[in-house]
Amino acid sequence: MKTFCGRANPTTGAMEWLEEDENYDYHQEIARSRYADMLHDKDRNEKYYQGIRAAVSRVKERGEKAIVLDIGTGTGLLSMMAASSGADFCYAVEVFKPMANAAVKIVKKNGFHDKIKVINKHSTEVTVGPDGDMQCRANILVTELFDTELIGEGALPTYEHAHKYLVQEGCEAVPHRATVYVQLVESKRMWAWNKLFPVHVEAEDGEKIIVPPSEMENCPGVPSVCDIQLNQMPSSDFTVLSDVVTMFSVDFSKPVRSASTYYRVQLEPIKSGKAQIVLSWWDIDMDPSGMINCTMAPYWVKHTSAFQWRDHWMQCVYFLPNEEPVLQGEKLYLIASRDEYSLWYKLQKARGEEESKADVLLESPVCRCQAHLLWNRPRFGQLNDKNRTLQYVKSLMKVLKTDSVCLCISDGSLLPVLAQYLGAKQCMHTSRTDLYHPHELLYAVFLANHLEDKIKIIEARPELLTSSHLEDKKISVLVGEPFFATSLLPWHNLYFWYARTAVTDHLTSDVTILPQSASLHMMIVEFQDLWRIRSPCGTCEGFDVQTMDDMINNSLNYRESKEAEPHPLWEYPCKSLSDPQEVLTFDFRKTVPQHRFSTKGSVSLLRKGKSHGAVLWMEYYLAADISVSTGLVQISNEKGNCEWNPHCKQAVYFFSSVIESETLSDLPSAVAYAINFDTKTGEIAMDFKL
Numbered sequence: 001m002k003t004f005c006g007r008a009n010p011t012t013g014a015m016e017w018l019e020e021d022e023n024y025d026y027h028q029e030i031a032r033s034r035y036a037d038m039l040h041d042k043d044r045n046e047k048y049y050q051g052i053r054a055a056v057s058r059v060k061e062r063g064e065k066a067i068v069l070d071i072g073t074g075t076g077l078l079s080m081m082a083a084s085s086g087a088d089f090c091y092a093v094e095v096f097k098p099m100a101n102a103a104v105k106i107v108k109k110n111g112f113h114d115k116i117k118v119i120n121k122h123s124t125e126v127t128v129g130p131d132g133d134m135q136c137r138a139n140i141l142v143t144e145l146f147d148t149e150l151i152g153e154g155a156l157p158t159y160e161h162a163h164k165y166l167v168q169e170g171c172e173a174v175p176h177r178a179t180v181y182v183q184l185v186e187s188k189r190m191w192a193w194n195k196l197f198p199v200h201v202e203a204e205d206g207e208k209i210i211v212p213p214s215e216m217e218n219c220p221g222v223p224s225v226c227d228i229q230l231n232q233m234p235s236s237d238f239t240v241l242s243d244v245v246t247m248f249s250v251d252f253s254k255p256v257r258s259a260s261t262y263y264r265v266q267l268e269p270i271k272s273g274k275a276q277i278v279l280s281w282w283d284i285d286m287d288p289s290g291m292i293n294c295t296m297a298p299y300w301v302k303h304t305s306a307f308q309w310r311d312h313w314m315q316c317v318y319f320l321p322n323e324e325p326v327l328q329g330e331k332l333y334l335i336a337s338r339d340e341y342s343l344w345y346k347l348q349k350a351r352g353e354e355e356s357k358a359d360v361l362l363e364s365p366v367c368r369c370q371a372h373l374l375w376n377r378p379r380f381g382q383l384n385d386k387n388r389t390l391q392y393v394k395s396l397m398k399v400l401k402t403d404s405v406c407l408c409i410s411d412g413s414l415l416p417v418l419a420q421y422l423g424a425k426q427c428m429h430t431s432r433t434d435l436y437h438p439h440e441l442l443y444a445v446f447l448a449n450h451l452e453d454k455i456k457i458i459e460a461r462p463e464l465l466t467s468s469h470l471e472d473k474k475i476s477v478l479v480g481e482p483f484f485a486t487s488l489l490p491w492h493n494l495y496f497w498y499a500r501t502a503v504t505d506h507l508t509s510d511v512t513i514l515p516q517s518a519s520l521h522m523m524i525v526e527f528q529d530l531w532r533i534r535s536p537c538g539t540c541e542g543f544d545v546q547t548m549d550d551m552i553n554n555s556l557n558y559r560e561s562k563e564a565e566p567h568p569l570w571e572y573p574c575k576s577l578s579d580p581q582e583v584l585t586f587d588f589r590k591t592v593p594q595h596r597f598s599t600k601g602s603v604s605l606l607r608k609g610k611s612h613g614a615v616l617w618m619e620y621y622l623a624a625d626i627s628v629s630t631g632l633v634q635i636s637n638e639k640g641n642c643e644w645n646p647h648c649k650q651a652v653y654f655f656s657s658v659i660e661s662e663t664l665s666d667l668p669s670a671v672a673y674a675i676n677f678d679t680k681t682g683e684i685a686m687d688f689k690l
């Protein structure tokens, strides 16, 4: 079987699917998987164990044999919990082959191979009967198939099928039930991830405004979930408009229906304001009485002192189709619609409309304005970032002249509009055309601002530009943010440099390139929690899961050099252990050189702490003295706590071994690094020695 892996290619700006050989064995998936994070989630593990013990006892008290079905067994953890709680037999089903193989090894190592049968199948393929995978139907159903949105990993269809074909009527289920909670809020910060706000530009001839197209204002957006670490959102960034209410529950011990449906609850705003966002999370009761409860409630709701950090389950932000003013005490209905895998929300003011609207509500939202397809949530936030816009305005003002012919290379950028407002003679925009349709969106923006005749959209990717596209003009100002929708890691936006190289023949000899250069910055950090996702577990609730650690480690080391991974660090607190250091610079005024370039050096550790890894980000020098950072904003206190750009993901390179220095004189005072930029592939490889 062939395995394909998706990768961003910075030299073409495209997403490419690489075919891996048969020895590949899903290393990327394993190395980036959430298994370690789940095994570190003590709260989850303890509660599953308690719930499983209680379910086995209830079955035994009835005088029955305890036959367990564990769907999505992963490491085999929940089946081993069941077996040690006295279950007579467990069927552990796992669809992902490398994990099923690992489960077999782990079960054997822990001495449960006569009690647990690992079945490497999707649960819907499992057969029951004397010659089947399972001898008989199970009377205990154990699963952990939930994502942050609860149903996004297909829990509902899996349960529906299991109740029909794999478990007995009246079976015990762990968890017994899940409940989804919602709270209505107003938040300019979060709303800015979903709508383009008017952009104010101070030009020499007065203030000008870029207005969003009207179809964007009323667009329902896309149903893909926005999952975040809501605990990192300060309470000053949103206003609560309602109490927390229960939206719906699912009882997993009874037949489950996965078909599309909707739920409606009544809400009474506790405050007047603009209803924009529904915050949501869930909890699971491991037992029927609800005594064993595992909750994702955020800090302002949860009143327990024991706080469990986890990344595999977070909280959801849902955007209402449009903002609506609500009054304190007014009667409102909040409607959650769902299909098998996703949820979306709507507010309804009067009850009368409800019946006729039922059909409409079941249809999942479809983006009509293109913006929600081209721009992800952080990108919206970036475009709405006033300070960032100001830096571009200031630098454009420095470089533009009345005879400037300006070309912008970026995916769906507003820079040509800024350049037009700031007096460029002519503005054009080009972008990659392969994956997205930035042109339609841009045209709508230009139309809304009466600029459709003033800014030319070139429907050819930079590498294919001809003089006729440019009306035989030479470009005197080449601009880019740079932003490309396919970029995953900070340096993937270096595609701007490759595109700039490709259009060289169309540039004037004294062309201004904005940004003129970029540099890669690096800093050593100690994470408060994020380290857990890549840290070995050893044992989990008394079970030896080292096989899993070894498997992850093996996958991390599959390529010659380990890779950095993208994380939005505003969600993951860390402190700096070193000063930020500039490690590589890329001069966009020149073309991409033929040869690879690299740097070696060392960075001194200034604070004591655990060196979990290095964080890397790009800074763009727009014009003299003006730069924008996609990473560190500032180190906010003497403890080294960091503030990060909230609209960008940074690159995190986890060290394979963690060095802890209690005192500064202890252990290494510096970390040695070697960083390589391969101009042929656009990739950056790195190595660190502690």
Ligand code: SAH
Binding pocket: 038, 039, 071, 072, 073, 074, 075, 076, 077, 078, 093, 094, 095, 096, 099, 121, 122, 123, 124, 143, 144, 145, 154, 158
């Ligand atoms: N039970 C483990 C792992 C949970 S992760 C634990 O609690 O630690 C969920 C696992 O379920 C993944 O390994 C995924 O591959 C698997 N999975 C999801 N749906 C499945 C299905 N319908 N049939 C079989 N495996 C499934």
